[in-house]
Amino acid sequence: ETGVTQTPRHLVMGMTNKKSLKCEQHLGHNAMYWYKQSAKKPLELMFVYNFKEQTENNSVPSRFSPECPNSSHLFLHLHTLQPEDSALYLCASSPIERGGVYNEQFFGPGTRLTVL
Amino acid sequence: AQSVSQHNHHVILSEAASLELGCNYSYGGTVNLFWYVQYPGQHLQLLLKYFSGDPLVKGIKGFEAEFIKSKFSFNLRKPSVQWSDTAEYFCAVISAGTASKLTFGTGTRLQVTL
Numbered sequence: 001e002t003g004v005t006q007t008p009r010h011l012v013m014g015m016t017n018k019k020s021l022k023c024e025q026h027l028g029h030n031a032m033y034w035y036k037q038s039a040k041k042p043l044e045l046m047f048v049y050n051f052k053e054q055t056e057n058n059s060v061p062s063r064f065s066p067e068c069p070n071s072s073h074l075f076l077h078l079h080t081l082q083p084e085d086s087a088l089y090l091c092a093s094s095p096i097e098r099g100g101v102y103n104e105q106f107f108g109p110g111t112r113l114t115v116l
Numbered sequence: 117a118q119s120v121s122q123h124n125h126h127v128i129l130s131e132a133a134s135l136e137l138g139c140n141y142s143y144g145g146t147v148n149l150f151w152y153v154q155y156p157g158q159h160l161q162l163l164l165k166y167f168s169g170d171p172l173v174k175g176i177k178g179f180e181a182e183f184i185k186s187k188f189s190f191n192l193r194k195p196s197v198q199w200s201d202t203a204e205y206f207c208a209v210i211s212a213g214t215a216s217k218l219t220f221g222t223g224t225r226l227q228v229t230l
Contacts, residue, residue: 090159
């Protein structure tokens with residue numbers, strides 16, 4: 001148990017559906033992240049939030065829409081996805097040191113997404 | 117831009133064999149380095165990290181890694197693997213002292229046979 005939880009753990013959706021992934025961290029961290037993990041590819045950083053403000057959008061298509069209502073919760077809203085978006089979506093959090101330095105990240109278990 | 121290379125994609129070892137997984141990064145400045153492990157069906161967890169000081173870093177479960185700055189390497193080692201070490205191992209790097217992003221390698225799948 002890392003203190004980072006994700007729901008649901010598995011999700012199957014059609015290309016016309018709208019769904020949301022949820023992440024919650026209980027570690028008191030101020031930075032939260034969404035990653036995409038596909039087979040045989042490096043983890044791809046999607047979004048970074050620092051004190052609820054989005055500080056990085058790594059050229060992610062607009063069919064992925066993040067939301068960070070507070071430092072403990074992070075959502076990823078999904079709509080009109082494509083089959084190639086099927087992957088494991090990981091959430092992570094980290095403390096931020098003085099001067100805005102990001103430290104090691106703690107990961108959740110991920111949501112296994114399948115787009116039909 | 118920084119990048120991380122893990123040359124071994126799939127490694128198969130017998131129990132009690134020694135392990136060394138390669139990790140090389142490309143970045144000219146000071147870096148912080150990490151090894152993460154992902155056991156089957158479980159979340160990514162930190163094995164060990166290097167920020168500064170002794171370049172030989174010891175982590176959990178008997179793992180260690182050595183930072184060799186001149187070679188831009190941070191190889192992971194374990195003298196005697198166990199069946200329970202079967203997992204995927206990821207090397208990662210971040211520019212030290214900045215608010216930049218963590219860059220991961222593609223991972224190495226380790227399979228330990230009995």
